[in-house]
Amino acid sequence: MTGARLDEIDRRILAELADDARIQLVTLAARVHLSRNAVRQRIERMERDGVIAGYTLVRGRADGDARPVSAVLFVYRVDRMRGGQVLAELAAIPEVVRCDILAGEFDLLVTVQADSMDRVGDVWERIAALPDVANTVTSVSLTTVIDRGTR
Incomplete structure (x- = not known):
C-alpha cells in the first residue's frame, strides 16, 4: 500500500x-x-493503494452444481526466492485464489478453487510445467469444517 x-x-x-x-x-x-x-x-x-485488489464472484449451489474443489499446492521454485515469473504466471490463473510466500522447504503455498477435479488437475499441470518450478506437492480438501473467510 x-x-x-x-x-x-x-x-x-x-x-x-x-x-x-x-x-x-x-x-x-x-x-x-x-x-x-x-x-x-x-x-x-x-x-x-492496492488495499482492494479486486472484486470476485462466489458461486452458490442454487443451480445444482457440485461444490467447488479446493486444493493447496506447495511449490518449490528453481531460483528459490529470486525472480517473479512464477508469481506472474500464477496471477494469470483465475482458479488461483491465494498465493503465500513461505519460509522453509517450499517457496510458495498456492490455494486453488476450481469447478471440478479435472480443472484442478489442469491447473496443477500448468503450474508444474512452468520452467522455474522444480517441484510441487498437492493436497485436495475433502471437506471444509471451519471457514472464516478472508478477513
Whole structure:
C-alpha cells in the first residue's frame, strides 16, 4: 500500500465489502456513518493503494452444481526466492485464489478453487510445467469444517 494507513472507518468499509461486495454505497455509507461520496472516495483510494485488489464472484449451489474443489499446492521454485515469473504466471490463473510466500522447504503455498477435479488437475499441470518450478506437492480438501473467510 502506498498511501496512508487504514483507520477504523476504512476497516469497517472493508469488512462490509467482504460480507457483500455488491452493497449499495448509500447502505454502506449509513453503516459507517459517512456520506455516500466520502465512502466512494475512501473505496477509490483503497483501490488505488492496492488495499482492494479486486472484486470476485462466489458461486452458490442454487443451480445444482457440485461444490467447488479446493486444493493447496506447495511449490518449490528453481531460483528459490529470486525472480517473479512464477508469481506472474500464477496471477494469470483465475482458479488461483491465494498465493503465500513461505519460509522453509517450499517457496510458495498456492490455494486453488476450481469447478471440478479435472480443472484442478489442469491447473496443477500448468503450474508444474512452468520452467522455474522444480517441484510441487498437492493436497485436495475433502471437506471444509471451519471457514472464516478472508478477513
